[in-house]
Amino acid sequence: MALLTQHGKEKVVTPLLASTIGCQVVQVTGFDTDRLGTFTRDIPRSGTQIEAAREKARIGMGLANLPLGLASEGSFGPDPFTGMFSLNVEMIVWIDDTLGIEVVGVASGKTNFSHLLTANWEQAETFARATGFPEHGLVVRPRHDDDPRIRKGIADWETLRVTFRWACGEANNGCAFLETDVRAHMNPMRMEIIAQATRDLARKLCTPCPACNTPGFQIVERVPGLPCEDCGAPTREARADIHRCVRCGHQVTAERPEKAAPAGRCDWCNP
Template sequence: MLELASDDSDSTKKSIYSGSSIALLTQHGKEKVIAPVLAAAVECQVMLVSGFDTDQLGTFTRDIPRLGSQLEAARKKARMGMELAGASLGIASEGSFGPDPYTGMFLWNVEMIVWIDDTLGIEVVGIASGKASLFHQLTTSWEEAEKFAYKAGFPEHGLVVRPQHQDDARIRKGITDWETLHEAFQWACSEAENGSAFLENDVRAHMNPTRMEVIAEAARDLAHKLNALCPSCSSPGFQMADHIFGLPCENCGIPTQEARADIHRCVRCSYEVTVPSLEKKAPAGRCGFCNP
């Protein structure tokens, strides 16, 4: 079994980024959960960068569509922050929402944090996911709106209100108190031809504590990867990059779609190590022959 170098739980080993400053472009308070994680585990200082409205790259309220993939958006924000700060190190995070990968019944939040190091010429990505706090309701009744707000975690979780339907261009964001919510509800109903207000969670990071928790977990994943050094070139980011499938079924012995080994690869020199699975047999319930 491969032992990755520089495990982040070993406090006697200094990170190669110890004492470094890294640019973070955000306007939604993400530094509050990212900076403490990186300061403790990677010993670097997060430098908050302003001067660009990151909402221009896309919003979850659908008024500005995001161009490109989640990773591309995070990478673009990191590059912008580095340019504004004149830095060779930069990070940025980007989230996405969709059905959960297990049942497809719940909304799921995936967060990516991209670390770019132009000195070493590497990119490392921290990833985490979890159940999302993203609810919505179309109603003409203030009583129903109140019930919805409690369900959506208000006022700790902010809300967004629109007239008429979920894609109406008229919008009020960042609502975090009952008086403002009631006023926005009345405004939306009066503006709507159907007399309805559409309410939903504001999932910008500073308005959504549930999402902030997932961002913090992505920061911890990033820190772990940054402290995993390549056995060949000692660059950070030596991590699992691929799987080799074909773990044999415990019952019939036929190869399954379960991984029989993982491939760990360096993001800089591409050195890789194949790490066999600790499991020697796959459960029959996951065998396409025994359990078609």
């Protein structure tokens, strides 16, 4: 498999796929993946997260002249359920042109995606420690979050102090804008989510279609309607999962083992 990356993702992807499915991953270089978009907003990403992952995989396959490729893409934002913490969603796409299939591994989890605008070094130091610095890298720029003068990959205290003074001196408001560096090689929390997405991909690839034996037989839809344990009314909780083949389209509906949903999940008992 061709893996296009310049941020160290091969360190988690390669051993996981080798141990689970016996796959040999070939790291591909020679293309600046930042051209497809950066988390620091200096280069916007065009298209969706999965489209960006597909494009990376295709570029890697072309450079390596291989019919098999994979690539990952991450996204960051507020937790969609409570909005109380930052969430990292990772997708890793597997493209096999010999079989004509695409399989996607997905994982998500809490992350340290945050920022601070300050002219005070003590506040900057407190922020850095709270985000896990120096194990987790930081990005610094003057004035505000979109200033084009940017320093990335800061991973030691002396460099942070020097860069902080530089940013404050360059800014007309005297402030430095600090944010977590969420590139994979600078962010161990993100690396763990990438590892989880890779395990999800491997699990799907180890599940063959019962009709054509193609890897990637997976859940594509959840069927709601699990009855409430109290009143028996159908709830929004899943009662079954629909599995489908990525190649022939063979589909199976599998009932879940749960027989009833908690009353707290019922729109009638807990409106």
